[in-house]
Each structure stands twice: as structure tokens, then as C-alpha cells.
Amino acid sequence: MNKIKKYRKEKGISQMELSAMVGVARQTITLIESGKYNPSLALCTRIAQALDSDLNSLFWEEENE
Numbered sequence: 261m262n263k264i265k266k267y268r269k270e271k272g273i274s275q276m277e278l279s280a281m282v283g284v285a286r287q288t289i290t291l292i293e294s295g296k297y298n299p300s301l302a303l304c305t306r307i308a309q310a311l312d313s314d315l316n317s318l319f320w321e322e323e324n325e
Contacts (some may be wrong), residue, residue, distance in 0.1 A: 262319050265293040267311045282306040 268278055275293075279286040282303060291297035292307075299307070307317050 262292065264289075264307060264311070264318055265314055267318060268293075271311060273311070278307070278310060281310040286297050 265296060268275070275283075276286045276291045280288045282289075283306070284303065288297065288299075292299050304315055308318055311318070
């Protein structure tokens with residue numbers, strides 16, 4: 261599962277604000293956060309930039325437990 265929601269909440273950004281920042285509908289952000297939609301690499305990159313993060317942190321790195 262990706263960590264977009266976690267990073268978005270930490271930055272105090274709503275789904276609507278993030279969707280406007282990356283140029284997609286709010287529903288797209290909802291689907292991505294819930295794992296029901298696989299975004300393109302270009303969209304993943306825009307999301308990472310908007311959240312001041314990187315692709316590894318948002319999509320691939322496992323959390324340390």
C-alpha cells in the first residue's frame with residue numbers, strides 16, 4: 261500500500277488541494293490512496309514533488325517496524 265495519505269496529512273493538504281496541485285480529479289487521489297488505481301509514472305512523480313517526497317518513500321519502501 262502506498263503512503264500518499266500519510267504524507268498528505270502530515271503536510272496538512274486535503275485531497276482536493278493535492279488533486280489541484282497535480283492536475284487530476286479528487287476522486288483519482290481517493291482511488292490512488294485506497295490502492296484501487298495505479299497512477300502513471302508521470303502522475304506518481306507529480307505527487308511526490310507536491311508532497312516534497314520521492315517515489316521510493318511514497319510507493320516502495322517498507323516502513324520500519
